[in-house]
Amino acid sequence: MKLNLKKIMTLGTALVAASALAFADEQGDKIMEQVHAVEKPAYSHSLVEMTLTDKNGTTEVRRMEEYGRNKDGTTSAVMVFLSPASIKNTRFLQCENKNAADDKWIYLPALKSTRRINSSEGSKSFMGTDATYDDLSTRELSEDTHEYIKEEPKLSYPDCYVVKEVPVDKKSSQYSYRMVWVDKKTMYPVYTELYDKNGNLEKVLTVAKIENHDGYNIPMENKMENVQTGHTTQLKIVRVDVTTAIPERVFTQAFLSNGR
Secondary structure, eight states: OOOOOOBOOOOOOSHHHHHHHHHHHHHHHHHHHHHHHSOOOSEEEEEEEEEEEOTTOOEEEEEEEEEEEEETTEEEEEEEEEESTTTTTOEEEEEEETTEEEEEEEEETTTTEEEEOOGGGTTSBSTTSSOBHHHHSOOOGGGEEEEEEEEEEETTEEEEEEEEEEESSGGGOSSSEEEEEEETTTTEEEEEEEEOTTSOEEEEEEEEEEEEETTEEEEEEEEEEETTTTEEEEEEEEEEESSSOOOGGGGSHHHHHHOO
């Protein structure tokens, strides 16, 4: 589950204020450009443990395999649920498109069919988690503005940039804005606050652990919490391989249908 992040808000009528914001926006853009430029492995294959916890403390543990591919500047990802039995063999495919919405499909074993996820379903929960389908999508840098706010420590990260991201087109996002803390060492977003359309804090995404595997920084543990419902989704990568090529057939609808 990956979640997307990107850009700035601009304000001001007075000449002096406008000049100050122009500088701040330039800083914010530069920071997020560096975030997007972080080198990614051509392929990744991981075993992931997912824990869902409701406001009463009741938990459900899931295990899944994740396949990733970075090719020609776009990414594709496949998730295969292994347990529990109620969702075993559910498979999900997402393919990034340049300057267009990502393509998404899901295979439901109970129905023995694959269906496309429509853009109108973007705000729906993905498999009962705290992430929506839109949360999984990539966003182009140009879709948001990025305002540099300040620098400060966050969690176990001693030095972070803080950037405010606001959608250029308000209809393009389910959130009014995001506050993103970017770790200077890895240039990875390690803490993100997502605000609903009324400007209230809705979700918090925390990256608890980053490890370097064969030259690539990989977020090994993260948690998304819906502060309005008290529900959380925690992901922990049990093992990861970023050196072995993955067959192209994995990133197809045919693989969703038969798992081969």
